Amino acid sequence: MAGFGGQGLMFLGKLTVQTMMDEGMHVTYFPSYGAEVRGGTANCHVIVSSDEIASPVVEMADTLVVMNQPSYERFKTRLSPDGALLANVSLIELTDPPPAEYILEIPATRIATDLGDVRCANMTMMGAYNQMRSFVPIEKLIEQMKRAFGEGKSAIWDLNAKALEVGRDLAREQLAASSQSSTT
């Protein structure tokens, strides 16, 4: 997962591992740190596994969530050819796309802006990501999101829940379309 510092990718990574830990899975979260988070791109490696996790660093990703152009350029070569690319196409032009089983084009920044706050773009991606990987029912994800934000930010719960749902719906549509085109 990668994006500009401030786009909430680290939060998204933590939300994923928290959610899947509670589902009984082994999880690791490994952030980029230090000078790198100022300017350029911030990224984190997330591993969810039914087995013990040896290394927390992802060599070849089965899912790549990218929020901006530099992240896309930097990490697209590390997507496994049978993996899934989830790209924030509001800010990314998918030039020379990597070989991938699925490419989900989520205009997360535009959707978030339309919903009323650009800061929920990450939750739009989270909704799509959760749908792509069939992690948990959306109700559970919304519960986890609320817990992660805490009572102090209950004012933004509904907005972020909505963002999760829109992301889920978009992913569902695009996945259905791609399975249709592959069967015909």
Add this chain to the structure above:
Amino acid sequence: MSANKILMTGNEAIGEAAIRAGVDAYFGYPITPQNELTAYMSHRMLEEGRVFIQSESELAAINMVLGAAVSGKRAMTSSSSPGISLKQEGISYLAAMELPAVIANIVRGGPGLGNIAPAQSDYWQGTRGGGHGDYRTICLGPSTVQECVDLVYLAFDLSDKYRTPAVILADGRLGQMMEPVTFDHLGPPSPPEKPWALTGAKGREQQSIKSLFLDPDVLEELNLRLARTYEKIEQNEVRWDTLQMDDAEVCIVAYGTSARVSKEAMRRARDEGIKVGLIRPISLWPYPYEPIRQAAEKVQFFLVPEMSMGQMIEDVRLAVEGKRPVYHTGRVGGNVSNPKEILDAIRDCCEKV
């Protein structure tokens, strides 16, 4: 999985474990990649009504630890490589004064100011004393965030028991990564009585603790007493883990993050039919020489993946005593081998033997 698991970075987990172990005072000075530990302590210690001081320098921090330890309190500091170098004078004094203390080193690339990326290049410093004089420090090397918790808790007990400083040697990757941890199994802290502590001489004889002994016979007595302590530690406190050593023809010896990466390389090697086993030292000093010595009777060779140009490999060679080849592999300067690189090294070594 238990319901009481929480997600924490290695840095935060070390801090919380210290609190569970009853640390009375934490003194630190910021440095990446261990900053989350100092930041965590800055609020948690105050919540617990204990002492937190962000000192003006590393030297100040370690000497504050010495001051707290001399009064019988459980004290801790943490830093990363260049900062730990600065603390070495104080650690030598702690050893000489037979004072318990826990020092966490979240190792980064060196030498010099190096960089902020993970490394294992402080192994010699952690296991050979680090400062001047004839002394050792207990040195524990976690490889998971949970083990950070367990070994910090243990470090306080061992340090008190043997009245010697204990070092936690974890690399920057462990400090930064998040994993589920539990604290449920840790009992309440049980520090021993410390009749030697300087608490004011009211109602008892005056006593002193110092590290200056101008008479060689007196200093020799201290050195011999320390040596006896170290011998006891070597007898009682060796810890290690093994994985698939029963049928192993190749033995990897690795600790910390290198051990994690090695496990994945090992799995892939076994898929190819190469019988690889792992010995993972947990206590880096005292070192688990014996299981490696035993392995030397049956494996063809040893491979030591390290995030250094080869430091722990010297301990492996001491254990193997020339009976089998011992090879090094690894990346340095803040880089970390991936499983494929270690797998390639296994294959290369198989060709050589």
